[in-house]
Amino acid sequence: MTANFDSPSVLSMHDAGVHFDGVKAVDGVSLSVSRGEVLGLIGPNGSGKTTTLNLLSGMLRPTVGAVMLDDSDLSRLSMRKRVHAGVVRTYQSGRVFERLTVFENVEVAALGAGLRRGAARAAARSTLTQLGLDDVADLPADSLTAGRIRTTAIARALAAQPRFLLLDEPAAGQNETEAVQLIESIRGFAREHGIGVLLVEHDMPVVMGTCDRLHVLDSGRTVIEGEPQRVRKDPQVIEIYFGKRA
Numbered sequence: 001m002t003a004n005f006d007s008p009s010v011l012s013m014h015d016a017g018v019h020f021d022g023v024k025a026v027d028g029v030s031l032s033v034s035r036g037e038v039l040g041l042i043g044p045n046g047s048g049k050t051t052t053l054n055l056l057s058g059m060l061r062p063t064v065g066a067v068m069l070d071d072s073d074l075s076r077l078s079m080r081k082r083v084h085a086g087v088v089r090t091y092q093s094g095r096v097f098e099r100l101t102v103f104e105n106v107e108v109a110a111l112g113a114g115l116r117r118g119a120a121r122a123a124a125r126s127t128l129t130q131l132g133l134d135d136v137a138d139l140p141a142d143s144l145t146a147g148r149i150r151t152t153a154i155a156r157a158l159a160a161q162p163r164f165l166l167l168d169e170p171a172a173g174q175n176e177t178e179a180v181q182l183i184e185s186i187r188g189f190a191r192e193h194g195i196g197v198l199l200v201e202h203d204m205p206v207v208m209g210t211c212d213r214l215h216v217l218d219s220g221r222t223v224i225e226g227e228p229q230r231v232r233k234d235p236q237v238i239e240i241y242f243g244k245r246a
């Protein structure tokens with residue numbers, strides 16, 4: 001399939017913030033993801049990565065600032081409505097229907113996104129092939145390894161035909177080689193289908209070669225955003241990740 005960059009083309013967040021009982025989990029963050037690119041959102045534990053993803057997906061509403069899809073303000077829109085607008089997410093825990101087969105899991109997600117039965121089955125088949133899950137398609141999801149359950153959760157999100165895909169640590173629990181492989185296949189899929197991907201990940205080596213740009217958070221605030229090579233050399237990033245000044 002050729003890339004389709006029909007409107008909408010940019011998902012963004014503007015000076016957005018949210019606090020919990022005085023804790024500023026996200027404190028004035030602005031970022032944007034274009035269709036076809038992978039933006040890596042990185043930072044240490046508790047830096048606000050999942051909360052940022054929750055703001056973009058509609059799981060949380062911003063206390064201040066806005067979430068936009070091109071010129072449309074999504075800030076008050078429910079998660080369900082955002083899914084219909086093409087903004088789809090996965091969870092840090094990797095959620096699937098454990099009793100259904102891998103194929104059924106993906107098919108149900110495609111049906112839930114409004115595809116007809118034939119189209120849903122076709123979408124499930126091609127997504128499973130692209131993510132290397134063909135050999136487990138007919139197994140119940142709860143018989144898979146943790147890594148492949150996560151990959152199934154990603155296949156479910158992709159089969160919903162997103163324009164923007166928000167992934168919370170999709171490669172958690174996998175080694176660096178597996179993580180890079182998984183993210184590379186997501187990147188290929190994103191380019192081919194014109195999907196904008198926001199990828200939350202805390203492992204710097206994994207995001208270095210796989211993301212087009214990186215956005216670094218610390219204590220709910222932006223440290224730097226830019227190309228991976230530039231970000232890696234930033235003194236503040238070095239201090240956060242390696243505990244020393246460059």
Ligand SMILES: Nc1ncnc2c1ncn2[C@@H]1O[C@H](COP(=O)(O)OP(=O)(O)OP(=O)(O)O)[C@@H](O)[C@H]1O
Pocket residue numbers: 020023024025043044045046047048049050051052202
């Ligand atoms: N529902 C909540 N209630 C209270 N505090 C919260 C809530 N969700 C997040 N926080 C706090 O907000 C901050 C950011 O949390 P968040 O989960 O976004 O971090 P993260 O970068 O995803 O971390 P991790 O790498 O551990 O997944 C943390 O201090 C966290 O304790």
Ligand SMILES: [Mg+2]
Pocket residue numbers: 049050051092
């Ligand atoms: Mg998190």
